[in-house]
Amino acid sequence: MDQLSAMRAFIRVVETGNFTRASDALRMPKATVTNLIQGLEAHLHTQLLNRTTRRVVVTTDGALVVERATRIIAEVDELDGSLSNATGSPSGRLRVEMAGAFADWIVIPALCDFYRKYPDIRIDLGVGDRTVDYLAENVDCALRGGSSGDQSLIARRVSEMGMITCAAPLYIEKFGVPETLSALETDHYCVNYFQAQTNRTLPFEFRKDGATVAVTGRYMISVNDARSYLTAAQAGLGIARLPYFLIPDDLRTGKLIQILPEWDIEPVPLYIVYPSNRHLSNK
Incomplete structure (x- = not known):
């Protein structure tokens, strides 16, 4: 045996x-x-x-x-x-989960450079923001934005996402620009984002002079995918908070316009997440 x-x-x-x-x-x-x-x-x-x-x-x-x-x-x-x-260099299969925006904008464009350095690694890339059963699905790790909240997982911070509040010209033409956070909450519409795992809607959190203010605005649409969230903002369905890496071209061309620039947004940390009882190999 x-x-x-x-x-x-x-x-x-x-x-x-x-x-x-x-x-x-x-x-x-x-x-x-x-x-x-x-x-x-x-x-x-x-x-x-x-x-x-x-x-x-x-x-x-x-x-x-x-x-x-x-x-x-x-x-x-x-x-x-x-x-x-x-x-020798790392080799073998690597099963990774991540949201579609991370895959499309960050990871996949960088894979050619990655394979020049690690030609013997094979990546099975699962795309989505669903709850993952790491052990049953044999998933090695996941790239996640924000803390997972699952105490059975180990999270290693690898980067962060700068965030920006913006709206499409079509929305601004119809509803105007909020001058205050109170106006944002009562007189405007937000594109809301809810977590697929918990169905919890994430509030808009702003910082200024050491104070943090959370805003839960009205909405016409709420989604649980970053790519759909971006599309909803571009279509004028509300004011959105978006990672800057998704929208530099939209800001440059005027497809999206920054609003409330005097209020800061805490960057969202990026973590590599994996089970606490899984040994990490060279991969």
Whole structure:
């Protein structure tokens, strides 16, 4: 029996909750995963999982084994990674999730330069702002704007997005320009953004002289995708807060016009997010 493979299979079954998702994540037949688990149980002379038709439950002995096995696998992976780093460039598959705006405006345009440096990396890029099950879907990491709020994930800050408040000429012609935040809240329409995971609408937050003011304005449309948010702003459906990297051409050509420039907006941090129990390889 390949004990390391058996431990990897056992850990993934525990993480995902059943053999089918574990086999998909490991990219091996379900029968192979089953045989590895049975071989590990026979080797250890104990039952590690209680199996039902719908799910598996870890036994007391299984909980002890998965804790120790996770540490062992992490140490082996770290050893492999350190040796690979010393002898060659990173290689293999990297499964990444991110919002469409990050993919289209930031990541994909930079991939040619990336592949000149790392030609042996293959990227599977999932595009969207949905909730990700990192373990069941075998996702290595995600690029996210703002904090995730999920305490089970590790977030490493890698950059930030400058934000700007703006509106299309079509909107300004119809509704004018708000002179104050009170006018923005009561007399105007905003393009609102709600989080796909929680359905929570994000308020407009402004800073001035050390004070922060949150505005929740009326809206004609609220969306949960940055590209659609930009399109709604360009169509004159409301005042929007947009990342500057999305709109330099629109500001230069007058397709969008900055408003309330005297009020600052806190930059939005960008994080690489990954599960706390996943070892990071060279990739």
